[in-house]
Amino acid sequence: MPDELVDGDLRKNDLWDIWFRPGAFAYSRDYEDDMLGLNCAGCEHGEQCRGGCTSMSYTTTGLIHNDPFCFHGIRTRRGVAITTQVGREELVELDC
């Protein structure tokens, strides 16, 4: 889990302190549309959706704000952007 997604440890801190710590949850609270990955870049729903499911996005692409399995995104771009082993994003076109 990258440090940017770890905002506290309930074994060490109160939830209140974690939740209200300045700068906490920056990946969501400081979200801007230019944080969208290739799967979501330019999506008209980006501001509300913020790139879909963070867990799905991170575990499948190594990036947040980049959900590859959103049906809207797949239908719109007709493919899924994956992160290659050398860390480059590539669009894999789907026949749909």
Ligand code: SF4
């Ligand atoms: S997950 Fe889907 S709806 Fe949300 S920003 Fe990405 S492409 Fe758009």
